[in-house]
Amino acid sequence: MLSYTADPGLASIKLIACDMDLTLLADDKSQPPHMPERIAALAEAGVVFCPASGRPGPTLEAMFPEHAHDMAFCPDNGGSIIxxxxxxxxxxxxxxxxxxxLFAALAEGSGVPVLCAFDEAYxxxxxxxxxxxxxxxYHTINYVESFEGLDVDANKITIFFPQRxxxxxxxxTFSPAFSDRLSVTCAGVEWIDLMNLGVNKGSGITHLCERLGISLADVAAVGDTYNDVEMLECAGHSFIVANAAEHMRAHATYEIPSNNDRGVATLIDTILAAKRA
Structure with a gap:
């Protein structure tokens, strides 16, 4: 697989869509040092930084307090864009x-179903x-005795699997039962996410680019696992971290250092250097 340094078009990048867990975040969930300064430098260079995650919007925004007001976010695996x-x-x-x-998840028995309603969960x-x-x-979790009759605005169902x-x-179970009506994806070994058909990180980034007038050819996408595939495949510049699952090599062109080696920070620095050259 090609090194990120082999990408000849780094200077043309206008948006970076970046997965969070095991991509931007190290195994201990920490961000690379000096990320606020890097995000500010990207903005000054005309590059939008967009975390793309299964997390809901408020949780995702709270992870970037210094720049949440001038960044983009692709929460809920593309189920919303901020x-x-x-x-x-x-x-x-x-x-x-x-x-x-939700009832299918309860019948299956090994997962814990959660309804995601943008800034809260049920x-x-x-x-x-x-x-x-x-x-x-989800910092606001509404506990209910039954899902029967539940009727709220929601954009994702997530199911937690303690047995990984x-x-x-x-x-x-879920792909055979629902993939003709919903977008179903594994979000790591502990989670399955279900969104409306056609909703994924790739469609979310496409909506964002249409709004901002940015060509997908000028997007860099970085990921590590299943729910990053569509985002990687729609972007003109696709990168996986070195710790990504082996099967992900089929969906990206370039490799960056691992999450624990702060590969995303290295890529950002390389993009900024290319723009200054």
Missing amino acids: YRGELIYKSLIDPALYREV ALTSARVYEPEIDVY NSKQVFDE
């Missing part, structure tokens, strides 16, 4: 359909035991 503090796109799942998924009271895992992403068997359940 630019400079404004929600510029959202995709709503039909309540009857998300209730069907889970069963019995799921409180998993609150430490859920509230990493999300890929097996994806293959055996």
Whole structure:
């Protein structure tokens, strides 16, 4: 696989769409040092920095307090887009359909279903035991006795798998049952995410580029796993971190150092150097 330094068009990049877990973030969930300064330097060079994640918007914005007001965000795997503090796109799942998924998850038995409603979440009271895992992403969790009759604006269903068997359940249950009506993806070994059909990080970045007048040819996308595939494939410049799963090499052109070696920071510095040259 080619090194990121072999990309001849780094100076043309106008937007960086970057996955969070195991990509920008190290294994200990920390960001590279001096990220606020890098984001400011990108903005000065005319480059929009856009974290793209399964996390909801408010949680994602809170991770970048210095620049949330002048950045873009692709939360909920593309289920919404935020630019400079404004929600510029959202995709709503039909309540009857998300209730069907929630009950299917309960019937399957090994996962903990959570309904994602932009800035808050809904889970069963019995799921409180998993609150430490859920509230990493959703600070407002509404516990209900049943999903029956639940009717709120929601753009994603996520299912937590304590046994880390999300890929097996994806293959055996949720992809066969719902992939004709919803976009179904593994968001790591512990999570399955379901959004409206056609909603993914790639479609979210496409909406953002249309709004900003940026060509996808001038987008750099960085990722590591399944839910980054569409984003990598739609971007003119596609990068995976060295720690990415082996199968991800089929979906990107270039490789950067690993998340723990701060590969995204290295890529940003290289893009900035190319623009100054």
